[in-house]
Amino acid sequence: MATLVTGGAGYIGSHMVLDLLAAGEKVVVYDNLTTGFRDAVAPGATFIKGDVGDEAALDKLFTSHDIDAVIHFAGSIVVPESVVDPLKYYRNNTANSRTLIEACVRHGVARFIFSSTAAVYGDPAVMPIAETEPCAPVSPYGTSKWMTELMLADVAAAHELNYIALRYFNVAGADPEGRVGQSTANATHLIKVACQAALGLRPALSVFGTDYDTPDGTGLRDYIHVADLAKAHRLALAWLRDGGASGIMNCGYGDGFSVMQVIDAVKRVSGVDFTVKIEGRRAGDSPKVVADAGKIRETLGWVPDYADLDTIVWHAFAWEKNLSQKH
Numbered sequence: 001m002a003t004l005v006t007g008g009a010g011y012i013g014s015h016m017v018l019d020l021l022a023a024g025e026k027v028v029v030y031d032n033l034t035t036g037f038r039d040a041v042a043p044g045a046t047f048i049k050g051d052v053g054d055e056a057a058l059d060k061l062f063t064s065h066d067i068d069a070v071i072h073f074a075g076s077i078v079v080p081e082s083v084v085d086p087l088k089y090y091r092n093n094t095a096n097s098r099t100l101i102e103a104c105v106r107h108g109v110a111r112f113i114f115s116s117t118a119a120v121y122g123d124p125a126v127m128p129i130a131e132t133e134p135c136a137p138v139s140p141y142g143t144s145k146w147m148t149e150l151m152l153a154d155v156a157a158a159h160e161l162n163y164i165a166l167r168y169f170n171v172a173g174a175d176p177e178g179r180v181g182q183s184t185a186n187a188t189h190l191i192k193v194a195c196q197a198a199l200g201l202r203p204a205l206s207v208f209g210t211d212y213d214t215p216d217g218t219g220l221r222d223y224i225h226v227a228d229l230a231k232a233h234r235l236a237l238a239w240l241r242d243g244g245a246s247g248i249m250n251c252g253y254g255d256g257f258s259v260m261q262v263i264d265a266v267k268r269v270s271g272v273d274f275t276v277k278i279e280g281r282r283a284g285d286s287p288k289v290v291a292d293a294g295k296i297r298e299t300l301g302w303v304p305d306y307a308d309l310d311t312i313v314w315h316a317f318a319w320e321k322n323l324s325q326k327h
């Protein structure tokens with residue numbers, strides 16, 4: 001039996017494929033390459049180019065491959081774009097997920113792992129955020145993901161399908177062996193952008209807001225290494241294969257690092273004192289977003305291997321350097 005990884009040519013999906021192959025799994029990657037890269041897919045996986053919204057192509061895929069589980073990364077991920085073009089997000093993240101889930105039900109694929117996001121919480125009053133906090137997304141991106149979570153819960157209650165929705169906090173870093181990393185053009189993730197500034201690919205790095213109620217006044221986020229995130233999915237897969245119940249779990253370390261701490265780490269690791277521009281607060285930014293990460297540790301026995309800011313930055317920087325030399 002093989003595991004189907006949608007979006008396996010993307011940033012997180014390509015790390016998942018490496019993790020599964022290392023664990024001896026058979027992997028089929030399905031990706032339309034809108035933001036992913038064919039060469040990010042490890043050679044040991046079968047690659048099929050196609051769209052998650054294409055019902056006929058999914059039928060063909062499920063008929064010609066023995067798939068027992070789906071890990072669904074494919075989606076659109078840019079929060080500000082979702083505000084300007086909400087229908088794109090309701091199509092690609094909600095409607096296309098519906099098409100995929102329906103294909104799973106039709107073909108008897110009973111295990112489903114879904115890439116959700118901390119954005120489903122919106123602007124929570126309680127920190128750290130537990131899964132029991134109410135969802136109140138403040139962007140079409142967050143809503144489009146939450147709608148898919150709701151759909152999965154209803155489908156799991158009605159059909160032979162169990163699911164785990166993993167709500168990622170700030171994903172960062174790259175493969176410790178340097179095989180894959182984040183290649184997305186115009187990415188806005190802080191650690192990636194700071195590494196680009198250290199490499200001279202950007203003239204400066206902007207910090208938005210230094211007067212938040214945090215120890216140094218800059219925003220605090222829960223950064224999780226992408227390899228630890230892939231490991232969490234592999235454990236969720238094992239959980240479902242062992243007959244574990246459906247559920248929703250946060251993916252973060254439960255620790256926050258401020259924008260300034262991240263910048264200091266990038267300067268320390270790269271040895272470059274790049275220019276930092278202090279700007280005003282940006283609309284929609286929360287002062288602090290940190291996961292209560294107890295549930296995933298207790299349920300899946302997840303123990304991260306790279307929960308250290310300098311390690312995350314080191315891997316991200318090595319990847320960025322590699323990428324800049326390719327172009």
Ligand SMILES: NC(=O)c1ccc[n+]([C@@H]2O[C@H](COP(=O)([O-])OP(=O)(O)OC[C@H]3O[C@@H](n4cnc5c(N)ncnc54)[C@H](O)[C@@H]3O)[C@@H](O)[C@H]2O)c1
Binds near residue numbers: 033050092
């Ligand atoms: N990166 C983060 O910090 C973060 C945080 C929370 C949640 N997520 C979620 O994780 C998932 C993966 O994110 P990523 O950072 O790897 O993004 P990415 O853009 O690098 O990867 C997405 C992949 O999906 C593919 N894809 C998109 N739409 C498709 C479709 N309709 N059919 C087939 N393939 C399609 C793209 O080509 C790409 O390879 C997304 O669902 C995202 O919402 C990411």
